[in-house]
Structures are given as structure tokens and as C-alpha cells.
Amino acid sequence: xxxxxxxxxxxxxxxxxxxxxxxxxxxxxxxxxxxxxxxxxxxxxxxxxxxxxxxxxxxxxxxxxxxxxxxxxxxxxxxxxxxxxxxxxxxxx
Amino acid sequence: xxxxxxxxxxxxxxxxxxxxxxxxxxxxxxxxxxxxxxxxxxxxxxxxxxxxxxxxxxxxxxxxxxxxxxxxxxxxxxxxxxxxxxxxxxxxxxxxxxxxxxxxxxxxxxxxxxxxxxxxxxxxxxxxxxxxxxxxxxxxxxxxxxxxxxxxxxxxxxxxxxxxxxxxxxxxxxxxxxxxxxxxxxxxxxxxxxxxxxxxxxxxxxxxxxxxxxxxxxxxxxxxxxxxxxxxxxxxxxxxxxxxxxxxxxxxxxxxxxxxxxxxxxxxxxxxxxxxxxxxxxxxxxxxxxxxxxxxxxxxxxxxxxxxxxxxxxxxxxxxxxxxxxxxxxxxxxxxxxxxxxxxxxxxxxxxxxxxxxxxxxxxxxxxxxxx
Amino acid sequence: xxxxxxxxxxxxxxxxxxxxxxxxxxxxxxxxxxxxxxxxxxxxxxxxxxxxxxxxxxxxxxxxxxxxxxxxxxxxxxxxxxxxxxxxxxxxxxxxxxxxxxxxxxxxxxxxxxxxxxxxxxxxxxxxxxxxxxxxxxxxxxxxxxxxxxxxxxxxxxxxxxxxxxxxxxxxxxxxxxxxxxxxxxxxxxxxxxxxxxxxxxxxxxxxxxxxxxxxxxxxxxxxxxxxxxxxxxxxxxxxxxxxxxxxxxxxxxxxxxxxxxxxxxxxxxxxxxxxxxxxxxxxxxxxxxxxxxxxxxxxxxxxxxxxxxxxxxxxxxxxxxxxxxxxxxxxxxxxxxxxxxxxxxxxxxxxxxxxxxxxxxxxxxxxxxxxxxxxxxxxxxxxxxxxxxxxxxxxxxxxxxxxxxxxxxxxxxxxxxxxxxxxxxxxxxxxxxxxxxxxxxxxxxxxxxxxxxxxxxxxxxxxxxxxxxxxxxxxxx
Numbered sequence: 001x002x003x004x005x006x007x008x009x010x011x012x013x014x015x016x017x018x019x020x021x022x023x024x025x026x027x028x029x030x031x032x033x034x035x036x037x038x039x040x041x042x043x044x045x046x047x048x049x050x051x052x053x054x055x056x057x058x059x060x061x062x063x064x065x066x067x068x069x070x071x072x073x074x075x076x077x078x079x080x081x082x083x084x085x086x087x088x089x090x091x092x093x
Numbered sequence: 094x095x096x097x098x099x100x101x102x103x104x105x106x107x108x109x110x111x112x113x114x115x116x117x118x119x120x121x122x123x124x125x126x127x128x129x130x131x132x133x134x135x136x137x138x139x140x141x142x143x144x145x146x147x148x149x150x151x152x153x154x155x156x157x158x159x160x161x162x163x164x165x166x167x168x169x170x171x172x173x174x175x176x177x178x179x180x181x182x183x184x185x186x187x188x189x190x191x192x193x194x195x196x197x198x199x200x201x202x203x204x205x206x207x208x209x210x211x212x213x214x215x216x217x218x219x220x221x222x223x224x225x226x227x228x229x230x231x232x233x234x235x236x237x238x239x240x241x242x243x244x245x246x247x248x249x250x251x252x253x254x255x256x257x258x259x260x261x262x263x264x265x266x267x268x269x270x271x272x273x274x275x276x277x278x279x280x281x282x283x284x285x286x287x288x289x290x291x292x293x294x295x296x297x298x299x300x301x302x303x304x305x306x307x308x309x310x311x312x313x314x315x316x317x318x319x320x321x322x323x324x325x326x327x328x329x330x331x332x333x334x335x336x337x338x339x340x341x342x343x344x345x346x347x348x349x350x351x352x353x354x355x356x357x358x359x360x361x362x363x364x365x366x367x368x369x370x371x372x373x374x375x376x377x378x379x380x381x382x383x384x385x386x387x388x389x390x391x392x393x394x395x396x397x398x399x400x401x402x403x404x405x406x407x408x409x410x411x412x413x414x415x416x417x418x419x420x421x422x423x424x425x426x427x428x429x430x431x432x433x434x435x436x437x438x439x440x441x442x443x444x445x446x447x448x449x450x451x452x453x454x455x456x457x458x459x460x461x462x463x464x465x
Numbered sequence: 466x467x468x469x470x471x472x473x474x475x476x477x478x479x480x481x482x483x484x485x486x487x488x489x490x491x492x493x494x495x496x497x498x499x500x501x502x503x504x505x506x507x508x509x510x511x512x513x514x515x516x517x518x519x520x521x522x523x524x525x526x527x528x529x530x531x532x533x534x535x536x537x538x539x540x541x542x543x544x545x546x547x548x549x550x551x552x553x554x555x556x557x558x559x560x561x562x563x564x565x566x567x568x569x570x571x572x573x574x575x576x577x578x579x580x581x582x583x584x585x586x587x588x589x590x591x592x593x594x595x596x597x598x599x600x601x602x603x604x605x606x607x608x609x610x611x612x613x614x615x616x617x618x619x620x621x622x623x624x625x626x627x628x629x630x631x632x633x634x635x636x637x638x639x640x641x642x643x644x645x646x647x648x649x650x651x652x653x654x655x656x657x658x659x660x661x662x663x664x665x666x667x668x669x670x671x672x673x674x675x676x677x678x679x680x681x682x683x684x685x686x687x688x689x690x691x692x693x694x695x696x697x698x699x700x701x702x703x704x705x706x707x708x709x710x711x712x713x714x715x716x717x718x719x720x721x722x723x724x725x726x727x728x729x730x731x732x733x734x735x736x737x738x739x740x741x742x743x744x745x746x747x748x749x750x751x752x753x754x755x756x757x758x759x760x761x762x763x764x765x766x767x768x769x770x771x772x773x774x775x776x777x778x779x780x781x782x783x784x785x786x787x788x789x790x791x792x793x794x795x796x797x798x799x800x801x802x803x804x805x806x807x808x809x810x811x812x813x814x815x816x817x818x819x820x821x822x823x824x825x826x827x828x829x830x831x832x833x834x835x836x837x838x839x840x841x842x843x844x845x846x847x848x849x850x851x852x853x854x855x856x857x858x859x860x861x862x863x864x865x866x867x868x869x870x871x872x873x874x875x876x877x878x879x880x881x882x883x884x885x886x887x888x889x890x891x892x893x894x895x896x897x898x899x900x901x902x903x904x905x906x907x908x909x910x911x912x913x914x915x916x917x918x919x920x921x922x923x924x925x926x927x928x929x930x931x932x933x934x935x936x937x938x939x940x941x942x943x
Contacts, residue, residue, distance in 0.1 A: 005613065029513035030513050047849075054595060056602075058598075061500060063890050074922065081514070
């Protein structure tokens with residue numbers, strides 16, 4: 001079962017993005033954090049001192065837990081819309 | 094004045110200078126009270142870039158800075174706490190003809206004063222700092238630079254002063270000082286009064302005001318330095334990096350954050366000492382451009398915080414350390430341009446002077462700048 | 466060169482949008498800035514571009530109101546600068562932002578701050594595990610993104626969002642494993658008189674509860690989360706009944722719920738970074754969410770020309786925010802000389818009446834949502850308080866024991882609050898911990914607000930430049 005709600009929403013056709021070198025299908029415009037969640041990717045980065053796994057927490061751009069690198073730029077994935085071909089690097093290890 | 098004042102010495106101002114002086118006086122057995130209107134090392138001493146540098150220390154101060162550097166390196170021994178000091182290679186780079194000229198002049202005067210500064214070409218500079226971008230014409234290299242984690246110093250001094258038996262009065266603003274028979278009476282904002290046989294004015298940019306309480310005119314200029322810190326990054330640099338004109342100080346802490354300084358100025362509202370100060374966004378951007386020019390990988394970082402720190406400067410950009418003119422028992426210490434490196438040593442020197450011990454090096458007579 | 470404008474509105478939620486529309490209607494040259502892709506704030510957050518909402522989803526009040534608001538803005542004279550991050554706000558209302566096309570700067574004659582809130586979660590073991598998200602976060606997922614946080618979701622915390630999120634999950638076909646409410650039934654009963662002010666919302670709430678009941682979702686009132694299990698993802702949530710002081714009793718775990726996500730919230734905190742940067746006076750009002758700017762009846766702060774509205778100026782809910790925003794916009798127009806006193810008073814009088822009603826309801830909800838004061842005391846020593854810097858409660862307590870007496874000092878000594886969230890996630894907890902030792906929140910103080918208001922990429926700050934473009938100051942002394 002997907003974490004996307006499939007009823008009552010007509011989404012644009014999926015596009016392919018690249019996450020740590022692997023292709024991933026996602027709908028353009030949806031939040032990158034949501035696309036990663038739908039793909040079962042929850043741990044997005046490691047905490048600085050303890051090295052604990054962290055994932056999206058506030059989904060409104062405040063907590064910074066979902067920061068990943070997109071095309072060389074560090075962004076909050078919760079506010080970053082999916083675009084075809086975007087290259088995502090997670091912040092683990 | 095009561096027959097016997099409560100304290101042998103009152104130190105007004107709890108920055109690195111005041112704290113060090115108070116610490117050594119207390120350790121020598123004096124009854125010391127240290128007053129600060131805020132918390133220890135929360136102004137210039139706690140919010141500055143923490144750079145230990147010979148290349149940006151004025152030549153006449155090099156012998157003091159070398160000793161200060163040694164003290165910073167060993168805070169665990171004499172201050173009871175590691176304040177994150179790291180010894181790093183220091184580089185000062187020149188990108189233009191004019192900067193090459195500046196670099197050569199600065200390096201030679203500092204070498205003459207005893208700092209191990211040598212000039213190296215761009216290739217060697219790149220070996221020393223692989224993070225450097227293009228365009229370097231010449232670099233000054235000094236292997237005894239480094240940094241202190243400035244925001245930890247208050248915690249360290251607090252513990253040391255209490256252990257030495259000093260009385261700490263944080264959050265207590267002194268509003269005036271009167272010479273009285275056998276010493277001084279300090280009035281405080283809470284309406285209190287503290288009496289001491291001697292007084293040390295260690296108020297940084299506020300020394301000018303403190304001296305005026307005792308009728309001495311001691312002009313101190315107040316710079317408003319902007320500082321910027323990034324989020325944690327993978328290693329992008331390994332040196333203390335500056336530019337020959339002095340307008341950049343760049344370092345990466347152990348935790349990965351990069352601090353960008355260099356004395357780009359914010360702006361005061363009137364006299365910043367009275368009315369506060371604000372950042373100048375264009376100067377934040379300029380400072381960051383210079384940082385990115387020096388270390389291009391910083392482009393990938395994000396800025397977390399911009400803040401301001403006051404820096405005291407005298408007309409000759411040299412410290413004021415010694416007796417307040419006209420007083421046997423009122424002392425002043427501060428205003429060392431780029432003086433963080435030498436701070437603890439100069440503080441100890443002043444304590445030696447007050448304790449009438451033989452001085453390793455001369456102080457910096459405030460009389461040269463003072464009037465009445 | 467900065468653009469000279471009449472009014473800058475920061476935040477495009479219900480309060481900001483209402484302020485901008487009201488001021489623009491009276492001729493104020495108004496720019497409204499927000500970092501989101503579209504106006505609406507969190508409550509009216511727009512779905513992603515080209516994701517069409519159909520059927521019942523399209524009829525949800527927040528969706529309809531949000532779409533209507535966006536249409537109104539489009540037809541108004543308001544310049545809506547979305548995808549812009551304000552990074553510096555200076556006295557004299559000099560505002561610097563970075564948008565898709567680079568730097569923007571404005572000099573405004575008046576400012577309305579409508580910066581909303583951040584969510585508060587009182588730390589517990591495992592709260593940093595991926596799969597634990599905020600209640601407000603879950604509403605964004607459900608309503609705007611059309612997503613659920615997991616397959617087996619526990620919903621926990623306090624306040625009306627619990628039922629809203631629970632019912633939203635039921636509707637999405639993923640009925641939650643349980644809804645866990647810190648409040649007992651008595652607390653809800655005590656809120657009833659104030660709730661009578663908004664029978665429509667009460668009906669809606671009862672509808673949520675009915676949906677949960679129909680779906681057979683266990684509703685555990687008077688219970689709280691004591692721990693989350695799992696390393697790289699949530700595997701289970703441990704639940705315990707709360708004691709009389711409102712804190713879950715970790716030693717009495719009642720249930721262990723297998724789950725892959727936990728949605729949890731303990732209320733909202735007004736985002737006051739902007740009012741603090743502009744040096745407005747603040748006061749601490751626990752029921753309003755914490756530190757809030759001091760406002761008069763015209764939504765004016767202590768700084769002339771600076772107004773604040775919405776939950777960012779004190780929690781009162783979306784309906785109150787809209788009315789407050791409108792008052793702030795009108796007051797700004799009056800300040801700008803574009804609305805005379807008589808017309809101003811005439812227009813705001815009914816708004817104030819509506820606001821009083823909306824507030825009664827909103828503040829009752831905020832009280833139900835507020836964390837129990839004793840909860841911070843139960844945080845375990847090795848639990849992380851500052852997520853960004855991994856600072857534990859024990860490290861904070863050690864710093865306090867060695868003499869830290871106010872928030873900025875505590876930050877310097879521990880790095881708590883120094884990370885990328887800029888203290889938004891830990892300030893409340895750290896301040897509450899410190900307050901226990903120094904005689905209250907006022908004594909503990911607040912972290913000094915600093916630019917930038919959000920972490921900013923250096924690439925955006927510096928742009929493309931050559932060495933000669935750098936506006937180099939005079940060299941340092943030789």
C-alpha cells in the first residue's frame with residue numbers, strides 16, 4: 001500500500017528522479033519528502049553527534065530534519081517540489 | 094569608606110581581560126570582586142571569531158600574542174577547562190598587486206617581531222590549504238595560528254574564578270565610581286555600593302565611559318564587527334584563513350561549522366555602545382563573497398546566523414593597559430585590536446603589575462591617550 | 466536599490482492575506498512575502514500545482530476557503546512574492562529577501578507580521594526516530610499533499626487536531642491504530658462553554674469523533690506516549706496513562722502499539738523571530754503559546770508602524786487570525802494615512818466583535834492543546850532536547866548546575882539551539898527546563914533573534930561575482 005492517497009486526487013503523470021544514484025518515480029509538484037516517504041525512504045540524514053537516523057518531522061520548513069542535497073543545493077525536502085530529473089543525495093553517513 | 098573595604102580589588106567588566114586579571118589576583122590571595130552587568134564573556138570576548146593569529150596581530154604585540162597563544166593552548170591546565178582551542182596553520186593570502194604589497198610589509202614586520210611567518214607561493218599555499226580557490230598570488234604562512242571556541246570561555250572563567258575564591262556579581266551593572274579615602278566606592282544600578290581598595294576598569298568598548306566616572310578622558314572607538322556562521326559541513330578547509338588586507342577570517346570548527354569574520358562593519362544607531370547596532374546586509378553579502386572567493390566549496394553551505402560583536406580600538410590601534418592617569422590604585426585594561434590572542438597574557442601581566450611583581454614585558458600606558 | 470512600498474506583509478496565511486487585502490483595498494502599495502509556493506499558510510495550504518482535488522476533497526472547507534483566498538489575491542492589487550525568504554528585517558522596515566530571481570529588498574512604511582507558528586513536541590525517548598512527525602505536519606500531508614505518514618499510524622498528543630488527523634486518516638483508508646489524548650474527558654467538558662461560540666466547528670469535531678468510532682479506532686483519553694521503539698524507523702509506540710499532573714507515567718506502560726508512524730503534537734508556539742528582530746516588546750503568556758508581542762486593540766506592536774496578527778501574535782485559531790489580519794491591514798492603512806479615523810473605527814468595530822467570539826473558541830482550543838507544565842520535568846536525562854545538535858536534557862541540566870542563568874548563556878555553553886532549525890524545535894523545552902531553576906520563563910529570557918530568518922544557501926547570498934565586485938572596506942590597521 002502506498003502512502004499516497006489515491007482517491008479523489010488527479011495527479012500529473014509520474015516522472016523519474018534520481019535518489020543516491022537510483023531512479024525513483026514521483027509526481028511532479030509533490031513535495032520531495034512525500035515522494036521519498038512513498039518510496040519507503042524515511043531516514044534522510046544522520047544526526048551530527050550521535051549519528052542517529054532522522055527523517056521529515058515538521059513538513060513546514062522549520063525543523064530542517066529533512067534537508068537533502070538536490071542538484072548540489074541543500075534544501076528542505078518538505079518544501080521542495082519534485083521536478084523531472086532532479087538528483088537527490090541523502091545525508092546519511 | 095569603612096575602615097577596611099570588603100575587597101582588595103574590584104574588577105569592572107567580565108571579559109577575557111577582566112576575568113584573567115581577577116583570576117590571577119584572586120589566586121595571589123587578594124579578595125577580588127568581579128562585576129559585570131551581564132554574564133561573563135558574553136560581549137566581545139564571547140561573540141568574537143576566536144581567531145588566534147600572528148598575521149593579524151599588530152607587530153608590536155607579537156611577543157604578547159605568542160605568550161597568549163601558549164596560554165590559550167593550555168587552558169585545561171590554568172583555567173580548568175578545555176575551551177576547544179586548536180592549533181592550526183594560518184594563511185594570509187593576496188589576490189591583487191596591492192595586497193601582495195600589504196602582505197610583504199605585514200609579514201616582514203611580524204617576522205622581525207618574532208612570529209614564524211614566511212611567504213609562500215600559490216602552489217605551496219594550495220598544499221597547505223587544499224580548499225583554496227584560484228587567484229592567489231602570494232600567501233603568508235604561520236604554523237602557530239589557531240582558534241578558541243569563544244562562546245565556551247565564559248563557562249571556563251566562571252568555574253575558575255569561583256574555585257579561586259573570587260566573588261562574582263553577574264547581572265550587576267556598575268553605574269559610577271567614586272574615589273574615597275583608602276580606595277573606591279562603586280555604585281550599582283540596583284542602588285548598591287561596593288567598596289574596594291583598588292579598581293580595574295575592564296569594560297571593553299565601555300572603558301571610555303568608566304574612565305569618565307573618574308574624570309579621565311580616554312577615547313575608545315567602538316567597531317561593530319559582523320560575524321556569520323554556517324551549518325555543519327563536511328571538511329572544506331583546514332587552516333585559519335585570511336586575506337592580506339585583514340578583511341577576512343575564516344575557519345572551520347571541529348563540529349564542521351564555518352565561521353566567517355574579518356571585521357566587516359555593521360552600523361550603530363548613534364553611538365552603538367548606547368543604542369544598539371544592526372547588521373548591514375550589503376556587508377554580510379560582501380564578506381560572504383570574499384569567503385566564497387577564498388574557499389569556493391563554501392558556496393554549497395547554508396548561513397545559519399549573523400551577529401554583531403563590538404571591538405574596542407584606540408587612536409593608535411594599540412592596547413590601554415596600566416594605571417589610570419592620576420590614580421595609584423585605579424587600573425585599566427582593554428582595547429587590543431585583534432587582541433584575542435594576547436588577551437589572557439596581558440590580563441596576567443596586569444595582575445602582576447597590581448601585585449607589584451616584576452613584569453616580563455611592559456604594559457601599554459593609558460596616559461599616552463588620556464586627557465582630563 | 467530597495468523598492469519603496471507602503472506595506473510589507475510577512476506570511477501569506479489567513480492573517481497575512483487578510484491584512485494585505487484590507488490594506489491594498491485602501492490603496493496601500495502592498496507586498497506580501499512567503500516562502501511557500503503559493504499563498505495560504507499552513508491552514509489553507511495549496512495542493513501541489515496540477516494536483517487536482519476531486520469529489521469530497523475539493524469540498525473540504527480549508528480547500529475551498531484556500532482556493533477562494535488565492536483567487537481574491539490574484540484579483541487584488543497585492544504583489545504576492547511567494548518562494549521568497551526574508552532573511553533580514555531592520556528597523557525602518559528595510560527588508561531583504563531572496564527569491565527565485567535572486568535578491569529583493571524593500572523599504573516599507575509599515576509592516577504586518579503574520580508569521581504563524583511552529584509545532585511543539587515535548588521530547589520523549591525515540592521522538593527523533595524517522596516516522597515520528599508533528600500533528601500539524603500530518604494535516605499538511607493529508608490535506609495538501611494527499612499522503613499519509615505510514616501504514617499503521619498512532620495519533621497522539623493533545624487538542625482538536627488529534628480528532629481531525631485521526632478522521633483524515635480514516636477517510637484516506639488508513640484508520641489509525643489508536644488516537645491517544647493526553648486530555649481526559651473532563652478537560653473537554655470544561656471547554657464546552659467556550660466551544661458554544663462556534664457550533665459549526667463543534668459539529669465538525671463531533672463528526673470526526675463519529676468517523677473514528679465507526680472505524681473502530683480506539684480512543685485512549687488520559688493517555689500519553691512514553692517511548693517510540695525503532696532505530697531507523699518507528700516499529701512500536703508505548704502508551705501509558707497520565708498521572709494527575711498530566712504527565713504520562715512511564716513506569717506504567719499500558720499498551721505497546723505496533724506502528725510504523727507516530728503523529729504527535731503538544732500545541733503550537735507563536736513564531737516571534739520577526740517581531741523580536743524588529744525589537745518589539747514581548748510578554749510571556751502561557752495560554753497564548755508562550756512569548757508573544759505586546760499588541761493593542763489595533764494589532765499594533767510597541768514599534769510605530771509595526772503590526773502583528775494571527776497565531777504568531779498569540780494562539781487563537783484561523784478564524785481569529787483572519788479577523789485580526791483584517792484589523793491589522795486596516796490599522797496599517799490608517800497609519801499610512803490612507804484610511805481616516807472615522808472610517809477606520811466604523812470598519813473595525815464589527816471585526817472586533819467577531820474577533821472576541823472567535824478568540825473565545827480559539828483560546829479554549831489552545832488551552833486544550835497546551836502541554837502540561839509538568840511534562841518537561843519527566844524528560845529522561847539521555848533524551849535529546851535539541852535535535853539539530855543532539856543536546857540531551859542531562860547536558861542542559863549540567864550547564865544550569867554550573868551557572869547558566871539565561872537562555873543565551875545556556876545556548877553558548879551547550880550549543881542547544883545553535884543548529885539549523887535556529888532553536889525553533891528546542892526553545893520551548895530548553896526555556897522550560899531553565900525556568901524551573903531561575904524562577905520562571907521571564908527570568909530565563911529568550912534567545913536573541915538573528916538574521917537570517919531561515920538557513921540561507923551561500924550560493925544564493927553571493928550570486929555570481931568577480932573579486933573586483935566585492936565592496937572591500939578599508940584594510941585593517943597595518
